[in-house]
Amino acid sequence: MAGMTITEKILAAHAGKDRVEPGELISASVDAVLGNDITAPLAIKEFQKTGVEHVFDPDRVILVPDHFIPNKDIKSAEQAKLVRDFARGQRLTNYFEVGRMGIEHCLLPEQGLVGPGDVVIGADSHTCTYGALGAFATGVGSTDLAAAMALGETWFKVPESIRFVYEGELPEWVGGKDLILHTIGDIGVEGALYQAMEFTGPVIENLSMDGRFTMCNMAIEAGAKNGIVPPDRTTEAYVQNRAKRPYKFYHSDGDAKYARTVNYDVSELEPVVSFPHSPDNTRFVTEADTVEIDQVVIGSCTNGRIEDLREAAKVLEGRRVHDRVRCIVIPGTQEIYLQAMEEGLIATFVKAGAAVSTPTCGPCLGGHMGILAKGERAVATTNRNFVGRMGHPESEVYLAGPAVAAASAVLGRIAHPKEVK
Amino acid sequence: MRLEGRAWKFGDNVDTDAIIPARYLNTSDPRELAEHCMEDADPEFPSKVAPGDIIVGGQNFGCGSSREHAPIAIKHAGVSCVIAKTFARIFYRNAFNIGLPILECPEACDDIKTGDRVAVEADTGRIYNLTTGKEYRAQPIPPFMQEIVAKGGLIAYVREKLQENK
Numbered sequence: 001m002a003g004m005t006i007t008e009k010i011l012a013a014h015a016g017k018d019r020v021e022p023g024e025l026i027s028a029s030v031d032a033v034l035g036n037d038i039t040a041p042l043a044i045k046e047f048q049k050t051g052v053e054h055v056f057d058p059d060r061v062i063l064v065p066d067h068f069i070p071n072k073d074i075k076s077a078e079q080a081k082l083v084r085d086f087a088r089g090q091r092l093t094n095y096f097e098v099g100r101m102g103i104e105h106c107l108l109p110e111q112g113l114v115g116p117g118d119v120v121i122g123a124d125s126h127t128c129t130y131g132a133l134g135a136f137a138t139g140v141g142s143t144d145l146a147a148a149m150a151l152g153e154t155w156f157k158v159p160e161s162i163r164f165v166y167e168g169e170l171p172e173w174v175g176g177k178d179l180i181l182h183t184i185g186d187i188g189v190e191g192a193l194y195q196a197m198e199f200t201g202p203v204i205e206n207l208s209m210d211g212r213f214t215m216c217n218m219a220i221e222a223g224a225k226n227g228i229v230p231p232d233r234t235t236e237a238y239v240q241n242r243a244k245r246p247y248k249f250y251h252s253d254g255d256a257k258y259a260r261t262v263n264y265d266v267s268e269l270e271p272v273v274s275f276p277h278s279p280d281n282t283r284f285v286t287e288a289d290t291v292e293i294d295q296v297v298i299g300s301c302t303n304g305r306i307e308d309l310r311e312a313a314k315v316l317e318g319r320r321v322h323d324r325v326r327c328i329v330i331p332g333t334q335e336i337y338l339q340a341m342e343e344g345l346i347a348t349f350v351k352a353g354a355a356v357s358t359p360t361c362g363p364c365l366g367g368h369m370g371i372l373a374k375g376e377r378a379v380a381t382t383n384r385n386f387v388g389r390m391g392h393p394e395s396e397v398y399l400a401g402p403a404v405a406a407a408s409a410v411l412g413r414i415a416h417p418k419e420v421k
Numbered sequence: 422m423r424l425e426g427r428a429w430k431f432g433d434n435v436d437t438d439a440i441i442p443a444r445y446l447n448t449s450d451p452r453e454l455a456e457h458c459m460e461d462a463d464p465e466f467p468s469k470v471a472p473g474d475i476i477v478g479g480q481n482f483g484c485g486s487s488r489e490h491a492p493i494a495i496k497h498a499g500v501s502c503v504i505a506k507t508f509a510r511i512f513y514r515n516a517f518n519i520g521l522p523i524l525e526c527p528e529a530c531d532d533i534k535t536g537d538r539v540a541v542e543a544d545t546g547r548i549y550n551l552t553t554g555k556e557y558r559a560q561p562i563p564p565f566m567q568e569i570v571a572k573g574g575l576i577a578y579v580r581e582k583l584q585e586n587k
């Protein structure tokens with residue numbers, strides 16, 4: 001019998017089985033379930049229809065209002081209130097209010113609410129971020145969330161896995177965002193449909209946790225069910241003082257079966273930009289013609305972590321944001337915000353003429369805090385550049401890592417960080 | 422169950438921001454969502470779509486966010502069924518969970534044009550293009566999904582399961 005992948009092992013353990021096969025339908029227990037201010041209101045309505053009075057575990061149902069928060073208008077305030085009232089009524093221990101709140105996928109790992117070996121579902125497609133910890137995590141809709149809030153379990157079809165192997169030396173200014181954009185550009189936005197993306201190889205072993213979060217975060221942009229990184233010493237160092245529950249490391253067997261293996265030599269890579277209107281429409285930044293921009297957004301669940309802010313600050317230090325550009329920096333959580341302040345990064349941003357916001361999804365989904373007008377262009381460290389994602393249907397979003405975003409803010413056009421003198 | 426209507430054709434990778442832009446997600450009222458369904462892809466869609474009409478997509482329909490507002494907007498706009506070559510997985514689950522019939526059939530998606538009259542038998546997976554007289558067979562719906570549909574959606578399924586456990 002062939003071995004199993006890390007994804008299969010985690011799913012088998014949560015289904016009470018010795019092994020599972022790709023394609024098999026299983027019912028699995030969940031270690032944590034997540035909803036936000038957009039998806040939770042629908043889930044709460046559905047939950048109430050189940051006739052169940054209490055959620056399966058008030059410590060494991062996590063609600064994070066982060067999308068239109070702080071409330072951007074009356075309607076979103078009503079939605080947020082519905083979530084808040086439910087959290088109070090159910091005595092949820094992990095409801096995060098403005099001032100303590102952060103972008104959900106930055107917040108949950110930071111607070112140790114998800115950990116290695118977990119099965120996590122969230123009514124948010126970027127729940128796949130937690131795969132960076134060596135967990136199985138995937139996005140679902142509100143009704144699936146409601147069912148899991150009642151039962152503490154959900155059903156899955158066990159996905160096949162694709163193994164990605166990254167080798168070589170990462171060049172300067174190339175990081176996790178460039179690796180994942182390059183991969184999506186290569187396999188396409190449906191390249192991993194229904195499958196698991198397992199990120200491996202020496203480059204991943206040397207990648208920081210923040211870089212791994214960025215990569216797993218965007219697995220969904222290739223259609224994947226989950227992204228996952230084998231846990232190691234870097235994972236251990238990250239979780240040991242955070243984890244609120246016991247965790248477990250799983251590893252793929254040497255003879256595990258993969259749908260395919262994809263190899264990349266990263267030594268010749270350059271910073272990557274995804275052009276409108278699809279994350280797989282990638283080019284090296286040096287191949288981009290002159291693209292003048294109006295706005296830069298540095299933040300989101302993809303690149304709103306401390307390392308991302310450090311990288312942006314490295315470029316912006318002692319420089320000025322271009323006259324034409326609005327540069328908006330959004331730390332992912334309060335802890336990240338505070339650390340950035342203590343490290344002097346916030347001062348760097350403000351002195352450069354950038355706006356710094358409280359943690360929120362904000363402009364990432366065209367919610368608030370930086371909506372684009374017709375014809376405007378933005379470089380963003382976010383994850384989607386679909387038509388109308390950040391505002392007017394005729395605006396444009398270019399996806400990039402924090403260094404390219406910061407360099408573009410300075411030069412007023414899409415730029416390589418080394419161009420900033 | 423026979424569904425019939427006019428076809429509205431869209432391309433590959435129709436994302437959930439195209440189905441219902443996030444700027445309208447400050448509500449979960451199905452009627453309000455339906456008023457903006459597909460408007461960034463085709464501004465005329467919300468006003469011209471008629472009850473029973475069928476959306477025909479390409480690959481990876483419903484990719485992007487997990488918002489269940491997307492199938493809800495489609496369903497409450499009056500669309501009776503979505504046919505695509507493939508669906509993004511969260512959209513696929515959501516459609517079943519809220520009771521929007523969806524079928525995978527690459528051949529039908531290649532042939533059917535906007536404005537064709539199309540009929541669908543959701544349980545057998547047969548698709549008829551009444552304008553051209555052609556007939557297609559969609560991928561069968563997995564038995565587990567059929568069970569959820571037969572029970573009346575996921576929530577009804579959960580209620581039943583909880584009864585059993587008592």
Ligand code: SF4
Pocket residue numbers: 067103104105124126300301302360361364365382383
């Ligand atoms: S930052 Fe953007 S992608 Fe991430 S959860 Fe918020 S809206 Fe979604």
